[in-house]
Every structure is written in structure tokens, then in C-alpha cells.
Amino acid sequence: MKIVGVVLTPVAFSDPPLLNAMGVHEPFALRSVVELRCEDGVVGLGESYGDLAFLDQVRKVLPELAGHDVFDLPGLRRIVTRVLGGAVFADEHGLTGGFSVSKTIASVYSLFEVASMDAQGHYLGRPVVDLLGGRARDEVDFSAYLFYKYGSHLNAEQDVWGEVLTPEALVGEAKRMIDRYGFKSIKLKGGALEPDHEMDGIRALAEAFPGHPLRIDPNAAWTVETSLRVAKELEGVLEYLEDPTPGIDGMAKVAEQASMPLATNMCVVRFEDIEPAFRARAVGVVLSDHHFWGGLRDTQALSKTCEAFDVGLSMHSNSHLGISLAAMVHVAAATPHLTYACDTHWPWRSVDVIAPGALEFRGGAVAVPDKPGLGIELDPDALARAHEDYVRCGQTKRDDVTYMRKFVPSFEPNTARW
Structure with a gap:
């Protein structure tokens, strides 16, 4: 055809x-x-x-x-x-x-x-x-993806989520998201505030949602020393610790002493990265993403490689719409080794380009569509x-740094800042 x-x-x-x-x-x-x-x-x-x-x-x-x-x-x-x-x-x-x-x-x-x-x-x-080999599961679990956030964009009214900068507000954000979508695990995007403040947020979530696996991802904002301190203080609290510090070498130093697995979508992002990272035992979970791993079949190839080395598999998310969500659901459903709940930005978008009804979250999971292809229709x-x-809108690229400097003129990216 x-x-x-x-x-x-x-x-x-x-x-x-x-x-x-x-x-x-x-x-x-x-x-x-x-x-x-x-x-x-x-x-x-x-x-x-x-x-x-x-x-x-x-x-x-x-x-x-x-x-x-x-x-x-x-x-x-x-x-x-x-x-x-x-x-x-x-x-x-x-x-x-x-x-x-x-x-x-x-x-x-x-x-x-x-x-x-x-x-x-x-x-x-x-x-x-x-086409990917059939279903290993009938539905795919996702995690609540929490963020600290400002209450509004510049020169705009407060959005429906409001400001989230405290542990109490973070719990409120999680409750609202879980009440609507039924998520059974929680991920916090860290690296935006002081590590101790973010640890307080994780502890508040653990108290408010007992039994929900918790993760934090500071996007390599911490030094090795800080990463080790966080791993020790959150021992028994975190399901996994994602990209606490930059690079394979830094991750390996943290992984050597941390009690929980380290996950990554920053230091293992292509097949060439696997050998040095796995040899160094730097990661325990790889966050796949078909958008940059080479598609759905290559995601399955990544899964078999991870399984061979006893490394877990989850799925990374960036801001996306329904076509990407459908693709994520199909490949995750056909990949037995992908056993961790996947990330998704779905709750943060308010519109889509597909006809409604094909993809629904129930109990934090999305059922695999039965219709031909991805099971969706373009609107x-x-x-x-x-x-x-x-x-x-006039935007041509994603530029978090420059936009942040409109709020905080002296801002510099937080890579290994703390």
C-alpha cells in the first residue's frame, strides 16, 4: 500500500x-x-x-x-x-x-x-x-505527573490549577489529579526548588497517599553528594529515583550506594548509551520514549535488551496529544517487560486533535483500543x-530558560546546582 x-x-x-x-x-x-x-x-x-x-x-x-x-x-x-x-x-x-x-x-x-x-x-x-505481537496486557497504567508551578503565566489570570510551591499545595494538586484520573502511582518533577523542600513534598505525598509508589525526577539538578543524601533520607519511600545527577559516571556513583533503583531518560537516550551505562551499573530503570528511541519496534528492542540485563523499563513523557498517547498505549501493551506505570502529561492539556472517547483514564489506566490502527480519529x-x-502564538521552539528569566532575571539552569 x-x-x-x-x-x-x-x-x-x-x-x-x-x-x-x-x-x-x-x-x-x-x-x-x-x-x-x-x-x-x-x-x-x-x-x-x-x-x-x-x-x-x-x-x-x-x-x-x-x-x-x-x-x-x-x-x-x-x-x-x-x-x-x-x-x-x-x-x-x-x-x-x-x-x-x-x-x-x-x-x-x-x-x-x-x-x-x-x-x-x-x-x-x-x-x-x-502488529507489535499482541497484547501482554489489556490496559496500560500511568502515573500522576506532578509539577511545582506558578499560579499564572505573565500578564494572565490565575489558571485552574493555581500556584503550587508548598507541600500542602502539592498534595492538593495530586488529590485533584487522582480524583479525576484514578492514578495509583505518583511522579514529582523536581529540580525546581531546594532539595530539602522537594523532599518535604515527597514525604507529604507519602503521608497523603499511602500505598502509592512515588518517584522524583530533578533532571540532574543535584550533585552526587546531594543525590546520595536524598537517596538515604527517602529510603523506603521512593519506588525509584530518576536522573538525580548528570552523566553515567555520576549516576553510577549514586547507584552504588542508593537503596532504590535509579531511572533515566537523560544519560541513556540511544542504543549507543546502553553498553557504558549498563557496564557501570548506573541505572536500574530505563525510561523509553518512542519519539526519540526510533519508534514502536525499537522500543520493543530496547525492552528485550533491558530484560537481558535485569534493568527495568518505564516510559518517559513530554507534553503530548492523543496520537502520541495512543501510540504509547499500543507499544506498552505489547511489551511485557514494561512493568512500571508510564509517565504522561495528559492531565495538563485541555484540548486535543483527535475525536473524543477513544482514550479514557479509568483507575489510572488506559484500555488498549480495539479499532484498527491506533484506534483514533483525527478531528x-x-x-x-x-x-x-x-x-x-509565535513560538518556534521550547525555551524554558529564557521564559523563566522573565520571572527571575538572574535565573540559570539548575543542572547540578544543588
Whole structure:
């Protein structure tokens, strides 16, 4: 089944002022939506980053796709590799590890691989999970993803979540999220406030939600010494400690003494990183992400590698819409070793580009869609509105640092600050 046309649509949607080690989220999150239009009226959907640097790389590939068979995924990878060559899409916000040629190719390929598999599923009348080998589970668990945050963007009214800078406000944020979505585990984005303050937040969550596995991710904002102190003080409280300090060497030093596993989506972000990280025993859990690991099948390859070395697997999230959520659900459902609840930014978005009803959180989990492909439908009107927001907002990249300096002029990124 050949591709007869491709439509790439950059979109934007409102994002609250969420704090992290690199600063604060801007008023809009950027994404891209691709439609692979194939023979027989079949359309395959994909979603990925919306930064201009990424879009520029994707646009180089678009003219090469006409006439390509969506079942020929190795050929698709060859096209992307040939076209991009030495191109590098820079990780400007600094939260998912450095970019490289291999990671750029994997990211661009992933966008088209998901859309191709969606098209395959529609053509065959089978859900993507079946194309990935079948269901290891009927639903996929997700965690409540908490953030410290300002009450509003600059020159705007307070948003519906309000300011969250204290342990009490953090518990309130968690309660609201859990009441609505039923999450049974909790992740806190750290690295924004003093480590002791963030530990107080974790302790407050542990008291308010006994039995909920807890995680904290400071995005490498702490030194090795601080990371060891946090690991010791939160022993028996954390399910895992995510990226407390920069680099494989630093993570290995912490992992050697920490009682809980260390997780990462910063120092192991491509297959080349696996050998040095696993040899150093730097990580106990890898956070996969099909957007930059090379798609759904490469996520499964990563899973088998982790399983062979007795390393756990979870799933990282960035601000996303329903196409990405659907892809996450299908690959997680088809991957037996992915046993930790996945991350998701889903509660933080208020709009989507897909028709409602296909993806619902019940008890903190999303049931695997039974319909063909990803099991979702594009909402053309919603897509048009999201594209209008992209044009209107004027953002072309994610820049947490510069936006944070509008709140705190002297701000510097918090990497290994504490």
C-alpha cells in the first residue's frame, strides 16, 4: 500500500507555567501531526515534537515518501537516513539528553513509523498492538505527573490549577489529579526548588497517599553528594529515583550506594548509551520514549535488551496529544517487560486533535483500543484550531530558560546546582 501524499501540520496548545530544572514552561506547547495519505483512502497518523528545528528535518524527508510502501519500514528508515545524513536536531531545553545524528534520525523516523503502522492497521483491519505481537496486557497504567508551578503565566489570570510551591499545595494538586484520573502511582518533577523542600513534598505525598509508589525526577539538578543524601533520607519511600545527577559516571556513583533503583531518560537516550551505562551499573530503570528511541519496534528492542540485563523499563513523557498517547498505549501493551506505570502529561492539556472517547483514564489506566490502527480519529476542526494557535502564538521552539528569566532575571539552569 503506497503513500500518495503527506501532510505535516504544526500545532500548539495551552500549557501551564510548570517548573523544572531548566526554568518554566511557556504558554504553549508545540507538537507536529503527520498524515500519511495512502492508496484506497487509508490515512495513517503520527505525532511528535513541534520545534522549528525538528520540523525542518521532517520537511526534508516529505518529498521522498510519495510512492513508498507503508509496510516497508526498513526502506523507510533508509530514506530518512539517506536524506538527513549528518543532520542534528538540538535538544535545546536540555531535559532529554543531548542530541546526535543517530538520535535525530531515530526521532524523525519514529514520526513516520507510527503513521505507517497506523495505516497498516487500517488496511488490515487490526489494531497496532496486534502488529507489535499482541497484547501482554489489556490496559496500560500511568502515573500522576506532578509539577511545582506558578499560579499564572505573565500578564494572565490565575489558571485552574493555581500556584503550587508548598507541600500542602502539592498534595492538593495530586488529590485533584487522582480524583479525576484514578492514578495509583505518583511522579514529582523536581529540580525546581531546594532539595530539602522537594523532599518535604515527597514525604507529604507519602503521608497523603499511602500505598502509592512515588518517584522524583530533578533532571540532574543535584550533585552526587546531594543525590546520595536524598537517596538515604527517602529510603523506603521512593519506588525509584530518576536522573538525580548528570552523566553515567555520576549516576553510577549514586547507584552504588542508593537503596532504590535509579531511572533515566537523560544519560541513556540511544542504543549507543546502553553498553557504558549498563557496564557501570548506573541505572536500574530505563525510561523509553518512542519519539526519540526510533519508534514502536525499537522500543520493543530496547525492552528485550533491558530484560537481558535485569534493568527495568518505564516510559518517559513530554507534553503530548492523543496520537502520541495512543501510540504509547499500543507499544506498552505489547511489551511485557514494561512493568512500571508510564509517565504522561495528559492531565495538563485541555484540548486535543483527535475525536473524543477513544482514550479514557479509568483507575489510572488506559484500555488498549480495539479499532484498527491506533484506534483514533483525527478531528479536522480541532486540528485547524490547534494550527491557528501555532501560527498565532509565535513560538518556534521550547525555551524554558529564557521564559523563566522573565520571572527571575538572574535565573540559570539548575543542572547540578544543588
